[in-house]
Every structure is written in structure tokens, then in C-alpha cells.
Amino acid sequence: MSSSNRLGMSLVWSELWVLFRRWRTLAMLGAIALIPVFLALAVYWSSDTLAPGEGPPFLDRVSQNGLFVGYTSTILALPLFLPLTIGVVAGDTIAGEANQGTLRYLLISPAGRIRLLITKFIGAIAFVIAGTATLMIAGAIIGSILFPVGPVTLISGDVISVAESVWRMALVASYTTVSMLGLVAIGMFISTLTVVPVGAMAATVVLSGVSQILDNIPQLELIHEFLFTHYWLGFVDLLRQPIDYASFGSNALLQLAYVVIFGALAYSRFASKDILS
Amino acid sequence: MTSAENYAVWTSELTKQFGGQTAVNKINLAVPKGSVFGFLGPNGSGKTTTIRMLLGLADATDGEIELLGNKMPKQAEQALPRVGALVEGPAFYPYLSGKVNLRRLDSASKNADPKTREQRIDRALAKVGLTNAANKKVHKYSLGMKQRLGIANALLQERDLLVLDEPTNGLDPQGTREVRNLIRSLSSDGTTILVSSHLLSEIEQLCSHVAVMSAGKIVAQGSLAELQAQNQTYLKVVTPDAEKTLKALTDAGMKPKQETKHGLEIFTSEVEHGFDGDEVLRKLLKAKIKIKSFAVEQASLEDRFVDLTGEGFDVVQ
Ligand SMILES: Nc1ncnc2c1ncn2[C@@H]1O[C@H](COP(=O)(O)OP(=O)(O)OP(=O)(O)O)[C@@H](O)[C@H]1O
Numbered sequence: 001m002s003s004s005n006r007l008g009m010s011l012v013w014s015e016l017w018v019l020f021r022r023w024r025t026l027a028m029l030g031a032i033a034l035i036p037v038f039l040a041l042a043v044y045w046s047s048d049t050l051a052p053g054e055g056p057p058f059l060d061r062v063s064q065n066g067l068f069v070g071y072t073s074t075i076l077a078l079p080l081f082l083p084l085t086i087g088v089v090a091g092d093t094i095a096g097e098a099n100q101g102t103l104r105y106l107l108i109s110p111a112g113r114i115r116l117l118i119t120k121f122i123g124a125i126a127f128v129i130a131g132t133a134t135l136m137i138a139g140a141i142i143g144s145i146l147f148p149v150g151p152v153t154l155i156s157g158d159v160i161s162v163a164e165s166v167w168r169m170a171l172v173a174s175y176t177t178v179s180m181l182g183l184v185a186i187g188m189f190i191s192t193l194t195v196v197p198v199g200a201m202a203a204t205v206v207l208s209g210v211s212q213i214l215d216n217i218p219q220l221e222l223i224h225e226f227l228f229t230h231y232w233l234g235f236v237d238l239l240r241q242p243i244d245y246a247s248f249g250s251n252a253l254l255q256l257a258y259v260v261i262f263g264a265l266a267y268s269r270f271a272s273k274d275i276l277s
Numbered sequence: 278m279t280s281a282e283n284y285a286v287w288t289s290e291l292t293k294q295f296g297g298q299t300a301v302n303k304i305n306l307a308v309p310k311g312s313v314f315g316f317l318g319p320n321g322s323g324k325t326t327t328i329r330m331l332l333g334l335a336d337a338t339d340g341e342i343e344l345l346g347n348k349m350p351k352q353a354e355q356a357l358p359r360v361g362a363l364v365e366g367p368a369f370y371p372y373l374s375g376k377v378n379l380r381r382l383d384s385a386s387k388n389a390d391p392k393t394r395e396q397r398i399d400r401a402l403a404k405v406g407l408t409n410a411a412n413k414k415v416h417k418y419s420l421g422m423k424q425r426l427g428i429a430n431a432l433l434q435e436r437d438l439l440v441l442d443e444p445t446n447g448l449d450p451q452g453t454r455e456v457r458n459l460i461r462s463l464s465s466d467g468t469t470i471l472v473s474s475h476l477l478s479e480i481e482q483l484c485s486h487v488a489v490m491s492a493g494k495i496v497a498q499g500s501l502a503e504l505q506a507q508n509q510t511y512l513k514v515v516t517p518d519a520e521k522t523l524k525a526l527t528d529a530g531m532k533p534k535q536e537t538k539h540g541l542e543i544f545t546s547e548v549e550h551g552f553d554g555d556e557v558l559r560k561l562l563k564a565k566i567k568i569k570s571f572a573v574e575q576a577s578l579e580d581r582f583v584d585l586t587g588e589g590f591d592v593v594q
């Protein structure tokens with residue numbers, strides 16, 4: 001028996017293979033890629049230039065520097081579109097297998113319930129990484145085609161090199177990936193509760209919306225910093241000079257707490273669940 | 278029956294409740310090692326629920342399970358790699374080919390050697406006659422093809438126990454015969470096989486042991502020979518001479534039932550097990566009775582099954 005198999009890596013590779021070969025997954029990544037494309041085309045074709053500060057952050061900079069397309073697209077994708085695709089993947093993890101009936105065959109294989117849950121979590125995270133990377137890469141490509149590319153002027157007025165800017169893109173993608181971990185854990189927990197994947201997906205997406213609404217109600221300020229969406233837009237701190245890592249840290253801590261809590265809930269639910277589908 | 282050693286599957290007072298309903302009610306199932314064990318029962322009698330508990334998919338409400346000497350569900354990791362199963366029909370990823378599906382399910386098992394994976398998959402596909410459809414997407418498979426793929430999945434590794442829940446469901450006659458041959462050959466290699474089916478003639482041809490479930494309980498269990506020994510034996514006479522036959526049979530101490538079919542009288546009478554018909558036949562011939570057919574028959578497993586589980590067509594719970 002090979003050592004990779006003893007660690008259970010076979011199942012992880014298989015999960016990634018099944019996930020990324022699926023037409024639906026590729027379609028969602030394609031749709032994510034369209035966000036920067038549409039954004040760049042809209043800016044390119046609109047004759048009137050925006051006044052600085054008009055529209056979403058950085059939108060006014062896009063036409064001056066193509067490297068901003070990725071950042072601006074992230075801002076556009078964050079509230080709804082990215083959580084939507086992640087809700088689909090995370091909500092499908094267990095409920096999708098249960099609905100299909102393959103869950104019982106995975107378990108008698110035997111995959112092991114904890115191992116399967118962890119594998120599913122890894123698969124969902126891989127999708128998040130692919131999604132945020134798609135935003136950045138598609139943004140960089142379309143931006144460099146349509147607009148000039150050069151040293152980037154940050155909000156603070158500091159100028160960073162192209163290489164530095166690419167590094168910041170990677171940082172923003174990582175930040176966004178971390179931001180989505182809580183949502184993935186919540187989605188997986190909901191997915192263990194039902195055999196109807198669409199229900200789990202919808203509930204996950206609705207929760208991300210509710211959390212964002214609560215975050216915008218000033219009277220609820222006390223709970224704001226505990227909402228898993230609270231730091232989502234905090235990635236702009238990575239575009240300061242020098243980089244402000246504070247929100248990265250708070251965000252990571254908060255997401256970790258959500259992963260631990262909802263991971264434990266998902267585990268306790270799934271470990272004792274009767275598989276009757 | 279206190280020792281579980283000689284049994285591939287052994288349960289004690291195994292019970293499963295769904296809400297208020299007792300789907301499986303204190304059953305003591307004992308599947309001898311090396312047997313082909315037929316698991317019978319009407320729709321909804323609790324067969325699949327029992328199988329789910331045996332395989333650790335569902336928790337028992339009460340009772341104990343030993344699967345190949347391992348307590349379930351505690352020692353599932355030890356037991357399950359040695360068990361191949363088809364539970365409540367096959368299930369696959371419709372957007373993947375048959376072969377890729379098997380690859381997926383095989384890689385789920387920690388005990389499956391990746392080095393021999395392709396070889397084992399090809400062999401399993403060949404065993405169920407799916408080699409030519411191996412690369413077809415499963416959503417394009419027919420019902421019977423999916424069923425065959427489900428069986429192939431159970432055969433991916435050498436197993437000590439196969440649990441097959443209605444394996445011939447949806448199969449064509451060739452497929453059914455192949456599955457029967459497959460079960461025989463696996464059994465002769467020493468694999469214990471627990472097979473649930475509604476096709477009693479199948480079971481009769483195939484099984485060494487049987488258990489019959491009815492409304493969550495086991496109402497009969499033992500070797501097929503034992504069960505058949507309890508079956509009623511009948512004398513059956515078909516004749517155009519109704520009155521004379523009735524008299525002759527009554528004189529011989531029988532109480533025959535009479536029915537008319539296609540202008541002929543059919544007399545059936547319960548007789549003892551091992552009954553010798555010669556003497557009665559001689560008497561009938563001596564009385565110049567025309568006989569179309571004369572036979573001593575044993576009730577089929579189907580008759581026994583209906584005896585045990587009731588005539589009613591409606592599901593019980
Ligand atoms: N998930 C469930 N929730 C509630 N009741 C269930 C569930 N699954 C099965 N049951 C009940 O348990 C009983 C036994 O069902 P089971 O599927 O074990 O029957 P079976 O013997 O396999 O029948 P069949 O021959 O139709 O396959 C039935 O009355 C059924 O309604």
C-alpha cells in the first residue's frame with residue numbers, strides 16, 4: 001500500500017477530480033471570470049470618465065491602470081456572486097452525495113465519516129481558491145489587454161511597482177479565500193442536515209445575505225465584529241502603503257472560529273447520522 | 278447460537294425504530310460462513326433497513342451486530358473493507374463514466390491499493406459484462422447496466438462477504454443468469470453471500486440458507502432443506518372422472534380439494550412428507566378411472582413464503 005493512500009490522499013485527488021470535471025463547477029468559474037471582463041469592457045466603452053471616488057472603490061482607476069480590474073471585480077463579486085457559487089459548492093458537499101445515493105457507497109467503501117468530511121472541506125476550499133484566483137487572473141488579463149499597465153498608484157498616493165502589485169493581487173486573493181472559510185463551514189454543516197442539495201445551497205446563500213444586512217444595521221453594532229461577513233471588504237487594507245495586516249489577522253481569527261464551531265457541528269451531526277438515502 | 282464465530286453476520290435482538298414505527302423488531306440473524314443466504318420478505322418488511330444497520334449506515338435502536346467477527350458500527354473500519362455491498366439499488370455520479378465511477382468509489386477506500394486499481398476495475402467490469410460500456414457516461418446507462426455496475430462495485434476487491442440487496446432487479450434473463458453464476462462461483466471460492474430478493478425461484482436455486490422477514494420480525498430461518506422439509510406435500514390428480522376419483526380418494530382416507538379447469542377435475546390433497554403414491558395410483562387405475570396427470574408435489578418456497586407472511590397484498594406498515 002502506498003503511503004499517499006494511507007494518508008487518504010486518493011480520496012482527496014478523487015474529490016478534486018470529480019469537482020473540477022463537473023460541468024457546473026466549470027460554468028461557475030467561467031461566470032466568475034466574466035465579472036472582470038464585463039467590468040473592463042464597460043469602463044472601456046463608456047465615454048465619460050468617472051470623477052475620482054465615484055462608483056465602487058478603484059473604479060475610477062481602472063482606465064488608468066489595468067491592474068485595478070482584479071481588485072474592483074473582487075469588490076463587485078463579494079456581496080453576492082462569490083458567496084452564491086460557494087454556497088452551491090459547500091451546500092452540495094454532503095447533501096449532493098446523499099441525494100445521489102453515492103454517500104452510502106462512499107461510506108461502505110469505507111471512506112470513514114471524518115475523512116470524508118475533511119475531504120469535502122478541502123474540495124470546497126479548493127473551489128474558493130480557484131474562484132478568487134479566477135477573478136484576479138481574468139482581471140489581470142483583460143485589464144492588460146484594454147488598459148495601460150504600469151506602476152500602481154494606491155489610495156494613499158504611494159506608487160508601487162507592477163511586480164509589487166501582482167504580489168498584492170495574490171494577497172487579496174488569499175484574503176478573500178480566508179474570508180470565505182466561515183461560509184464554507186456553515187454551508188457544509190447545513191449540507192449534513194438534509195438530502196436536498198438545493199435547500200442547503202439556498203440556505204447558505206441566504207445566510208450570507210442576512211449576515212451582510214445585519215452588518216449594515218447600526219443599532220446592531222455590538223454583534224458586527226462577530227458576523228462572518230464583517231471583514232469581507234477589509235482586503236482594501238492590503239492596498240495601503242505600508243500594508244495594514246490588522247484586518248487580515250482579525251478576519252483570519254474570526255473565520256477560524258466559524259470553521260471550528262460549524263466544523264464541530266457538522267462533525268457531530270454527520271458522525272451519528274443515519275444514512276437512509 | 279450463542280457464539281458468533283461461525284457466522285459472517287450475527288445479530289442479537291437487533292431493533293430499529295423510525296419514530297413510532299418498529300421497522301426491525303428484535304431480530305437474531307445468523308448467516309453461516311460460506312453460505313449463500315437468502316433474505317426474504319414482502320415490501321417494507323425491513324430487509325434494507327437491516328442491511329443498512331449491518332453496514333453501519335444506520336444506527337440500531339437496540340441490539341448487537343457482529344460483521345465478520347467485528348462489532349458494528351464500532352469496528353466498521355476493520356469489517357467494511359472485507360465486505361462488498363449493493364444496498365437499495367445502485368447509485369452513481371451520472372456525469373461520470375462507469376469506469377470513472379468505480380475509480381471514485383475505489384479511491385474512497387483506504388484499503389484499496391492504487392497500484393492495482395485499474396486492473397481490478399477492468400476485471401470487475403468484465404465480470405459483469407460491462408467492458409464495452411466502461412467509458413459511457415452513467416446517465417446513458419440502462420437500468421440493468423446500472424445494476425451491473427453496482428455489482429461490479431461490490432466486486433472491486435476480494436471480499437469475505439457480499440451483501441446484495443435485490444441484485445437481479447432490472448436485469449435481463451442473461452444478466453440474471455450471469456449474476457446467478459457469479460454468485461455460485463464466488464460462493465465456491467468461499468465468499469459468504471447475503472442476498473435479498475423477491476424472486477423466490479432464484480433463491481430456491483441459489484441459496485443454502487434462508488431467513489424470512491415479515492413486518493420487522495424474522496418468521497423463519499434455517500437451511501433451505503430444513504425450510505423445505507416443513508413444506509406441505511400434495512397429491513395432485515387431474516381427471517375427467519370427477520365422481521369416481523372423489524370416491525376413490527376418500528376411500529383412501531383423503532380429503533381432497535376439487536376444482537374444475539378446462540373441463541377437467543383437479544383434485545389436490547395434503548399428504549405426509551415422503552408419501553408414496555403408487556398404491557393410490559394402482560387403485561385409481563383398477564377402478565378404470567381416466568387419469569390425465571398424477572403427481573406428488575411439494576409446496577414451493579413461494580407457497581411457504583405466503584404461508585409465513587400472509588396472503589395480503591397491502592404492505593403491513
Ligand atoms: N427513512 C425512513 N424513515 C421512516 N421509515 C422508514 C425509512 N426507511 C424505511 N422506513 C420504513 O421501514 C420499513 C422497512 O423498510 P425497508 O426499506 O427496510 O423494507 P424492505 O424489506 O427493504 O422492502 P422492499 O422489499 O420494498 O425493498 C417500512 O415500513 C418503511 O416505511
Ligand SMILES: [Mg+2]
Nearest residue numbers: 324325365442
Ligand atoms: Mg429493500
